[in-house]
Amino acid sequence: MGIIVGKETKAIVQGITGAQGSFHTKLMLEYGTKIVAGVTPGKGGTTVHGIPVYDTVEEALERHEANASIIFVPAPFAADAALEALENGLKTVVIITEHIPIKDAMNVMAYARRVGATVVGPNTPGIITPGECKLGIMPAHIFKPGIVGMISRSGTLTYEIAAGLSKRQLGQSTCVGLGGDPIIGLNFVDVLKLFEKDAQTEAVAIIGEIGGNLEELAAEYIAKEKYPKHVVAFVAGRTAPPGKRMGHAGAIIMGKAGTAESKIEAFRKAGVEVAEKPSDVAFLLEKMIKR
Amino acid sequence: MKLLEYEAKGVLAKYGIPTPKGGLAKNKAEACEIAQTLRPPLVVKAQVPVAGRGKAGGILFADSVREAEKAAEKLFSMQIRGIPVRSVWIEEKVNAQKELYFGMTVDRLNKTYVIIGSTEGGMEIEEVAEKTPEKVLRFSIDPLHGFRSYHARQIAKRMGYTGSKLSMLANIFHNLYRAGVDYDAELIEMNPLAETFEGNFVAVDARIIVDDNALFRHPEYKDRPLEGEFSPQEVEAAKNDLAYVKLDGEIGVIGNGAGLVMATLDAIYLYGGKPANFLDVGGGAPSEKIAAALRIVLSDPNVKALFINILGGITRCDEVAKGILQAKDKLGIEKPMVIRLVGTNEEEGKRILAEAGVQVLDSMEDAARQVVEIVKRM
Numbered sequence: 001m002g003i004i005v006g007k008e009t010k011a012i013v014q015g016i017t018g019a020q021g022s023f024h025t026k027l028m029l030e031y032g033t034k035i036v037a038g039v040t041p042g043k044g045g046t047t048v049h050g051i052p053v054y055d056t057v058e059e060a061l062e063r064h065e066a067n068a069s070i071i072f073v074p075a076p077f078a079a080d081a082a083l084e085a086l087e088n089g090l091k092t093v094v095i096i097t098e099h100i101p102i103k104d105a106m107n108v109m110a111y112a113r114r115v116g117a118t119v120v121g122p123n124t125p126g127i128i129t130p131g132e133c134k135l136g137i138m139p140a141h142i143f144k145p146g147i148v149g150m151i152s153r154s155g156t157l158t159y160e161i162a163a164g165l166s167k168r169q170l171g172q173s174t175c176v177g178l179g180g181d182p183i184i185g186l187n188f189v190d191v192l193k194l195f196e197k198d199a200q201t202e203a204v205a206i207i208g209e210i211g212g213n214l215e216e217l218a219a220e221y222i223a224k225e226k227y228p229k230h231v232v233a234f235v236a237g238r239t240a241p242p243g244k245r246m247g248h249a250g251a252i253i254m255g256k257a258g259t260a261e262s263k264i265e266a267f268r269k270a271g272v273e274v275a276e277k278p279s280d281v282a283f284l285l286e287k288m289i290k291r
Numbered sequence: 292m293k294l295l296e297y298e299a300k301g302v303l304a305k306y307g308i309p310t311p312k313g314g315l316a317k318n319k320a321e322a323c324e325i326a327q328t329l330r331p332p333l334v335v336k337a338q339v340p341v342a343g344r345g346k347a348g349g350i351l352f353a354d355s356v357r358e359a360e361k362a363a364e365k366l367f368s369m370q371i372r373g374i375p376v377r378s379v380w381i382e383e384k385v386n387a388q389k390e391l392y393f394g395m396t397v398d399r400l401n402k403t404y405v406i407i408g409s410t411e412g413g414m415e416i417e418e419v420a421e422k423t424p425e426k427v428l429r430f431s432i433d434p435l436h437g438f439r440s441y442h443a444r445q446i447a448k449r450m451g452y453t454g455s456k457l458s459m460l461a462n463i464f465h466n467l468y469r470a471g472v473d474y475d476a477e478l479i480e481m482n483p484l485a486e487t488f489e490g491n492f493v494a495v496d497a498r499i500i501v502d503d504n505a506l507f508r509h510p511e512y513k514d515r516p517l518e519g520e521f522s523p524q525e526v527e528a529a530k531n532d533l534a535y536v537k538l539d540g541e542i543g544v545i546g547n548g549a550g551l552v553m554a555t556l557d558a559i560y561l562y563g564g565k566p567a568n569f570l571d572v573g574g575g576a577p578s579e580k581i582a583a584a585l586r587i588v589l590s591d592p593n594v595k596a597l598f599i600n601i602l603g604g605i606t607r608c609d610e611v612a613k614g615i616l617q618a619k620d621k622l623g624i625e626k627p628m629v630i631r632l633v634g635t636n637e638e639e640g641k642r643i644l645a646e647a648g649v650q651v652l653d654s655m656e657d658a659a660r661q662v663v664e665i666v667k668r669m
Contacts, residue, residue: 076508100504101505101508102475102502104505105402106434110402137574137604137605138604139635152550155551156548156550156551157551157553157554159602160551207550209549209550210553212400214399217400236550236554238560239556240553244569246536246549247534247550247553247569247571249504276561277558279656
């Protein structure tokens, strides 16, 4: 079980011949992810770690059955790659690429909405359902199968918190990296809805950060729907100054909007426990689950 | 990237949007020359990438060439929010019977561009939205459909215009949208867009922020100097492809991943310390990049101690360890360092550092506490 990706996921890798694409294809294969084909324009006919490479997604899908794509294509061409995957009918597209222009990302999201597909990212570590499928670049050994669903806007901070969970024998159902950009495919509410229906998931860890108002909307949803599973939140950037981009393109406080206080306040109001430091996430979840 | 007013107005003019007649001066003599070609009354405006420039004294009025020259001289001696004035824009003052607001920005939640219009221009639109939300029009643009001429007419109509003024205004709105899309604007706005007594519309002030990630499509801005708006460390970091933000404390921070570094700063505060900076080396940083990060952080004279927090995923701990020693040798770092290093190739990284006599911790929170204590004892 878990959400979005699992045993049934069969993926193609777009940008498979690049350094990142090739390296992570190897790691995903080692993890047991079913990678059926790769695509790099101009490199059709070659292979990468035994995986056949095609010039176009169309051609790859004529030869292989797939339902997902993971994209390592450089930023100027990544939106084109995502649209190619979507138009050829792939319903789950994970965009690892960072620095995609906002305008391009908006076009991808609008098209995904029209065809009813799920986009994870851009600027995401990807998504992992431990023990079943890893469509991403996260260090796999940190994650263990279990009952905690994770939703995060950050990469390494997710690893930090997941490592803490795994150490306390709290495995994960699925970990979804939403991505650090201002325009991203999935938001916290979308994923909370999926975890709500997932039998394996008993608790959810939300890892937010400054910028935008996705955390506030998540809090509102949890309160309104009387969310039936345990939720713990952590928000990074309590001490970030306004008007400065903190590494992620999306992590910026504009005027009074997007502060950590606003997000923490929203979670507390919704009855969600907020962890003061990363290690408290595991500690709080453990207490709730035992109760 | 924030364009300066004169650059933004240049873009607008290119798209057929009327702007006041004016010119750019880099010194007093140039100011005098430009003022002579214009009809007073004049406005002299400091060209700095700061919103709310008027309130900070960066906009002066002049009734003669002589006064314009004096105003320019005054502005050249000023700093606006810490940024020295290197150029001024001198233009003919527009007599407005009404001031409008019109702009376009990114709606993160809807994942679209959003058009914002108001009949209450001339002040900050956030302020208008707070005090009189009914006077702010918002229109979401479907990326697959675009902002059409009839959308522009609908907005002009809703603002209360009819006849030839409606057409004129709708044209300006549509052209601003085209400029925004072509220039990959995160924000493009005319504030105010003045309606003159003669019945024309003129963009009196303009702002454009170009999406940094789209600069590859706008090579004309690629080599624009960053000095002034950013600290020397921020400029140096940008050159090395590192994300750095200057803060006002004394603990230098280096980490990998934006979220992890933010959480590191928060942890330092939690234990009573104050970070001197945010620095994210990004994923998969080689040793040279780590060394560059150390050099930049240590060039801030306020830094008393260093905290390096690495959780290796794509980043390899042995590369980090090599980078730290490289920088240590080259820079002769005397300041205390607290290092937390876990993840990919952790054992090798720890061995390299242990051999050089550098101690490494496993928990970021323990490490944060330790660095705060070290600084307190100093």
